[in-house]
Amino acid sequence: MSDIQPCWFLQIDLDTIDVSNLNRQFLFQKKHVGKSKAQVAKESALQFCPTANITAYHDSIMNPDYNVEFFRKFVLVMNALDNRAARNHVNRMCLAADIPLIESGTAGYLGQVTVIKKGMTECYECQPKPTQKTFPGCTIRNTPSEPIHCIVWAKYLFNQLFGEEDADQEVSPDTADPEAAWKPEETAARATASEKDGDIKRVSTKDWARSTGYDPVKLFNKLFKDDIMYLLTMDKLWKKRKAPTPLDWHQLENSACPQEDSPVSGLKDQQVLGVWGHCQLFQQSVETLSSQLQEKGEGAELVWDKDDPPAMDFVTAASNLRMHIFSMNMKSRFDVKSMAGNIIPAIATTNAVIAGLIVLEGLKILSGELESCRTIFLNKCPNLRKKLLVPCILDPPSANCYVCTSKPEVTVKLNVHKTMVLSLQDRILKERFGMVAPDVQIEDGKGTILISSEEGETEANNSKFLSDFGIRNGSRLQVDDFLQDYTLLVNVLHTEELERDVEFEVVGEAPDKAPPPQTNQEEVNSITNGNKDSAQPSTSSKAPAEDDDIMIVDSDEEEGASSSSATAATSGTKRKHSDAETGEASTKRPRTDQLSAAAAPTDDDDDDIIALD
Amino acid sequence: MYNRQRAVKTRTVHHLFSICHPRKLWQNKLRGSRVLLVGLGGLGAEVAKNLILAGVKGLTLLDHEQASEESCRAQFLVPVTARGQNRARASLERAQNLNPMVEVHADSDRVEDKPDDFFLQFDAVCLTGCSRDLMVRVDQLCSQRNIKVFCGDVYGYYGYMFCNLGQEHNYVEEKPKLVKPTGNSNDGPEAKKAKVDPNETTMVKKTSSFCTLKEALEVDWTSEKAKAGLKRTPVDYFLLHVLLKFRTDKGRDPDPQSFAEDSQLLRQIRDDVLEALAVSGDLLSDDFTSYCFSEMSPVCAVVGGVLGQEVVKALSQRDPPHRNFFFFDGRKGNGVVDFFGPK
Numbered sequence: 001m002s003d004i005q006p007c008w009f010l011q012i013d014l015d016t017i018d019v020s021n022l023n024r025q026f027l028f029q030k031k032h033v034g035k036s037k038a039q040v041a042k043e044s045a046l047q048f049c050p051t052a053n054i055t056a057y058h059d060s061i062m063n064p065d066y067n068v069e070f071f072r073k074f075v076l077v078m079n080a081l082d083n084r085a086a087r088n089h090v091n092r093m094c095l096a097a098d099i100p101l102i103e104s105g106t107a108g109y110l111g112q113v114t115v116i117k118k119g120m121t122e123c124y125e126c127q128p129k130p131t132q133k134t135f136p137g138c139t140i141r142n143t144p145s146e147p148i149h150c151i152v153w154a155k156y157l158f159n160q161l162f163g164e165e166d167a168d169q170e171v172s173p174d175t176a177d178p179e180a181a182w183k184p185e186e187t188a189a190r191a192t193a194s195e196k197d198g199d200i201k202r203v204s205t206k207d208w209a210r211s212t213g214y215d216p217v218k219l220f221n222k223l224f225k226d227d228i229m230y231l232l233t234m235d236k237l238w239k240k241r242k243a244p245t246p247l248d249w250h251q252l253e254n255s256a257c258p259q260e261d262s263p264v265s266g267l268k269d270q271q272v273l274g275v276w277g278h279c280q281l282f283q284q285s286v287e288t289l290s291s292q293l294q295e296k297g298e299g300a301e302l303v304w305d306k307d308d309p310p311a312m313d314f315v316t317a318a319s320n321l322r323m324h325i326f327s328m329n330m331k332s333r334f335d336v337k338s339m340a341g342n343i344i345p346a347i348a349t350t351n352a353v354i355a356g357l358i359v360l361e362g363l364k365i366l367s368g369e370l371e372s373c374r375t376i377f378l379n380k381c382p383n384l385r386k387k388l389l390v391p392c393i394l395d396p397p398s399a400n401c402y403v404c405t406s407k408p409e410v411t412v413k414l415n416v417h418k419t420m421v422l423s424l425q426d427r428i429l430k431e432r433f434g435m436v437a438p439d440v441q442i443e444d445g446k447g448t449i450l451i452s453s454e455e456g457e458t459e460a461n462n463s464k465f466l467s468d469f470g471i472r473n474g475s476r477l478q479v480d481d482f483l484q485d486y487t488l489l490v491n492v493l494h495t496e497e498l499e500r501d502v503e504f505e506v507v508g509e510a511p512d513k514a515p516p517p518q519t520n521q522e523e524v525n526s527i528t529n530g531n532k533d534s535a536q537p538s539t540s541s542k543a544p545a546e547d548d549d550i551m552i553v554d555s556d557e558e559e560g561a562s563s564s565s566a567t568a569a570t571s572g573t574k575r576k577h578s579d580a581e582t583g584e585a586s587t588k589r590p591r592t593d594q595l596s597a598a599a600a601p602t603d604d605d606d607d608d609i610i611a612l613d
Numbered sequence: 614m615y616n617r618q619r620a621v622k623t624r625t626v627h628h629l630f631s632i633c634h635p636r637k638l639w640q641n642k643l644r645g646s647r648v649l650l651v652g653l654g655g656l657g658a659e660v661a662k663n664l665i666l667a668g669v670k671g672l673t674l675l676d677h678e679q680a681s682e683e684s685c686r687a688q689f690l691v692p693v694t695a696r697g698q699n700r701a702r703a704s705l706e707r708a709q710n711l712n713p714m715v716e717v718h719a720d721s722d723r724v725e726d727k728p729d730d731f732f733l734q735f736d737a738v739c740l741t742g743c744s745r746d747l748m749v750r751v752d753q754l755c756s757q758r759n760i761k762v763f764c765g766d767v768y769g770y771y772g773y774m775f776c777n778l779g780q781e782h783n784y785v786e787e788k789p790k791l792v793k794p795t796g797n798s799n800d801g802p803e804a805k806k807a808k809v810d811p812n813e814t815t816m817v818k819k820t821s822s823f824c825t826l827k828e829a830l831e832v833d834w835t836s837e838k839a840k841a842g843l844k845r846t847p848v849d850y851f852l853l854h855v856l857l858k859f860r861t862d863k864g865r866d867p868d869p870q871s872f873a874e875d876s877q878l879l880r881q882i883r884d885d886v887l888e889a890l891a892v893s894g895d896l897l898s899d900d901f902t903s904y905c906f907s908e909m910s911p912v913c914a915v916v917g918g919v920l921g922q923e924v925v926k927a928l929s930q931r932d933p934p935h936r937n938f939f940f941f942d943g944r945k946g947n948g949v950v951d952f953f954g955p956k
Contacts, residue, residue, distance in 0.1 A: 029710060048689050109922075307814075341814070349663050349922040356914030360943050363911075374946050381933060382950040386847075388919070388939060389948025 009045075009054040010074070012061050013038035015178065034176075060178075062089050062436055064483050071097035076365050078102045078358055082136055084129070088403075088434030089484065091116065091124035095404055096485035100365050104354050108347055109380035111354040115361055115373040115394060118404065125434070126398035138177040141170060143237055144326050147319070151339050154319035155304060157223070158311065160205040161214075162289050162302040171205065171223070173230050180234040214290035216283040220249050224321050240426075244325045252276050269334040275324055282317035285310045306341040315340050329501075353378055357389075400508070402433070402488060411491040411507035415498065416471050422462035425451050428504055433488060435481040442469060443476040450477065466492070646928040647671040649732065651724045652741035653678075653700040655687035655908035656767045659917025660739055660924070661708050662690070664715075667925045671716040673735070674708065676701040676742075677723040687908045729754055737761040737924055742866075745830070745857040752777055752826040761927045764826065765920045768856050768866060769905040770943035772916035773849060776923055776934060777823045784930045785816045823937055824954035830854070832953050835891045847949045848896050849940035854886045855879065855897065856905065867906045876902040904944060912943045919948070 015037045017028045027044040028037070036058035045054055059065075062085070071077070071093045079101065081087050087103065094101040094116065101116040103124055116123055139145070140153050156169035174180075203211075212218040228246040232238070256276035273281065288310040293300055304311050312333065319340075320330040331339075357376050364372050374391040382388045402408040412428060429438040429451075437453035450469060452458045461469075471477075473494035480487050493507060646669045650661055653676040664672055678684075680691045680703045688704070695703035701719040709717045724740075725747055732738055738755050740748050740763065752762045756777045765774040833839060859875075859882055860866055867875040879902045887894050919939050926932045935950045942948075 047692065049686070050693060347922070348666050349918040349925070352659065352663060352918035352921070353915045356911035356918065357946065359911035359914070360946065376946040378948075382935070386949050386951050387947065388935070388950050389915075389941065389946060391946035 011038045012057040068096045092484035106350045111378040113357040114375040121394040123404040125403040126401040141174040150319040150322040154315040216286040278320045285314035409489040413493045414504040416467040643929045646736040649735040655913035658688040658690045663921025665711045673718045674701040675720045739763040767908045772941045774920040774939040829954040
């Protein structure tokens with residue numbers, strides 16, 4: 001090992017260092033806040049190994065400068081990303097450039113590492129992946145687009161007001177959001193500025209709340225009016241998104257309808273309250289919680305628990321108010337509880353294990369031992385074969401993959417009279433099919449260009465419907481993303497019968513719901529990840545404190561009521577992983593969904609390595 | 614000795630805002646713990662980082678060795694400029710910077726010279742790079758006083774972790790609540806099954822029992838039952854015996870600088886050890902000698918991650934501990950948990 005000479009490392013990261021990153025990393029210190037992550041990581045890594053050759057780019061990997069030619073310069077790519085869009089993109093770039101990619105992810109105690117090599121293994125998109133369950137901080141703080149973002153925010157808020165304050169659980173608008181800045185340099189300046197201000201003026205949320213006597217109306221107006229108005233000033237965020245609408249307590253009070261908000265008995269939990277109902281719930285729960293806090297005395301903290309009524313009330317109210325502000329349909333207490341209870345924090349040691357495994361796979365690749373590469377799953381408890389770390393033979397590419405087969409094709413069900421060209425571009429081609437800059441031609445014999453990736457060229461088409469261009473049942477669209485060197489043929493299936501709130505469906509895939517609860521430890525290994533239909537992937541791929549992204553894991557069901565022994569996993573193996581040693585075939589494929597891992601830069605024994613963020 | 618599991622007093626957690634909240638309890642326990650970490654090599658540095666980030670109350674770094682060029686490479690807490698300095702002291706600054714809330718101390722004494730009562734001031738003791746005799750002695754001493762004991766090492770691509778949490782280690786585990794079936798016999802089989810309510814969980818109290826390191830290492834393989842169990846036994850257990858013996862005999866670990874000589878000695882020790890344990894010489898092929906030199910940093914990360922998390926779990930008394938060995942083979946990517954000791 002020690003005789004492999006370091007060649008060249010390239011790290012790319014759009015993010016700047018946030019104070020919340022500090023307590024989970026050994027690369028960044030307080031003096032680095034506001035600076036580029038890639039740059040500081042490089043400097044810190046050089047401390048460990050002064051002879052390493054490292055280049056740092058403060059940029060997004062989705063920048064078109066990083067084309068196939070660029071990727072071809074490297075012999076290996078390692079991902080440590082936190083969002084689906086970037087992962088899909090890098091997957092395609094590595095396929096196009098034909099270089100091996102090491103993908104990985106962690107979720108609480110669970111983790112996995114895998115190797116992707118064109119033609120030899122599955123690509124990242126060979127298997128459909130359920131909902132993305134990790135969310136960057138700026139999504140939580142600035143641009144929520146789904147109820148779960150609001151629920152995570154409400155849980156953070158609980159801790160900030162009543163519990164243990166955590167720098168990773170900020171709720172206030174994030175001024176250092178890379179998406180808000182028109183230029184990357186601006187972001188660094190803002191981050192540094194806000195940090196400086198903080199030393200003088202910043203007061204903890206809890207202290208501020210205390211100074212108001214935990215006045216519910218004052219809290220309400222700050223969180224749901226003032227902070228929202230601040231967000232509105234970050235105009236770039238709302239260029240392509242629906243802007244939030246601030247709430248005013250007194251306005252709501254005056255226009256409240258008594259009937260609509262009094263809860264029906266019995267099914268209380270499953271009812272969805274109105275806005276004023278949530279305001280009242282917010283007020284009640286704040287009053288209860290603040291008096292509990294006071295009772296406990298100086299320096300007291302409450303611990304959130306979904307089974308504690310006032311705590312759950314608080315999260316129900318706060319998350320729903322936020323959903324309403326961001327134009328989402330509100331949810332019942334029952335639904336909120338079910339989502340809130342499944343959120344678990346990331347665990348730093350899991351990241352350490354996965355980082356080690358990433359490097360070990362990397363060493364195999366650099367030694368020319370691709371065939372010894374494996375997918376490795378990290379369990380929470382040993383499985384029935386006593387394994388905590390389970391290596392599995394890599395699966396070959398899927399014949400149906402709409403990315404890595406030679407002529408990818410999909411069929412999409414939608415209503416041609418109701419789907420706008422802009423929706424096709426943004427929600428279907430970009431969000432769902434992971435393209436960055438799609439060009440769309442209709443296969444109508446005339447080669448009509450529906451969408452051009454060149455800015456402005458087809459803007460006039462955006463608000464027209466697909467049917468306006470003669471697109472109907474059976475039409476075919478040729479979609480190209482030249483950056484990704486990717487062509488996809490989209491077959492259109494017209495339908496008038498889609499479920500409520502569903503704009504389109506990809507044929508051949510199960511509807512995108514959370515996977516059913518799982519019965520065995522191994523199954524919990526299907527680390528679930530991003531949904532194309534839901535969250536707007538942030539192209540800034542900001543990952544504040546990767547180690548502290550919040551994950552949701554499906555509840556870990558047990559088959560029997562009896563306690564199990566400490567060493568054996570819960571009973572009932574429903575799935576087998578193909579085993580490296582015995583070569584057992586898997587009866588069902590585990591989902592190789594991957595979440596981000598902390599980037600552990602990097603070993604000097606390799607050639608070119610990019611760390612992406 | 615056997616593993617006792619008792620599900621005692623399951624109860625839905627409603628009255629959670631008292632100071633006895635289970636979640637608060639485990640947080641408090643961890644935050645009040647003092648840990649001794651012996652050995653600041655690659656593995657020690659990883660464990661130190663993990664425990665400091667997790668937020669123990671105090672961590673004492675004990676190491677008499679000097680930082681060499683190799684340790685500067687393998688270990689990220691020692692700056693390259695600190696060559697020649699004591700490893701524990703050289704690691705202190707970066708370790709402390711990870712989390713100012715933790716009281717980090719450096720001690721440059723030899724662990725062998727420490728009197729018994731030195732160890733008794735800690736809630737948990739973690740031994741890396743130590744001789745077998747030392748580990749057996751400290752394990753004996755500590756586990757009697759309900760001090761959690763952990764041992765671990767990395768040899769090239771291989772690594773292990775051992776723990777002794779005492780004869781009665783109590784912990785809690787969060788489990789989904791089972792809802793009793795309410796349907797009558799006409800409702801069909803589904804109605805009779807206990808269903809899991811995904812929204813409700815309970816904290817279940819459990820107990821786990823551990824043996825000493827001495828007992829774990831002195832398993833008798835001559836019995837018929839043991840022989841029959843050999844097929845399912847990770848060979849890493851025997852590899853550990855070989856490597857510990859090398860360390861005892863040579864006072865150091867296999868050194869790449871004397872690769873040929875050390876490889877030969879390793880093979881010899883392998884033959885002696887397997888014979889003494891009355892198991893087949895075929896269990897460990899010659900291959901292993903190529904892969905057990907130097908602490909590989911990614912292997913330190915893996916073993917240090919698992920070991921670090923076990924320490925956190927044991928101190929928090931939350932979640933089932935791995936019982937009682939974890940073996941990692943970095944060549945295969947295999948990580949196995951198994952119990953060795955009197956059943």
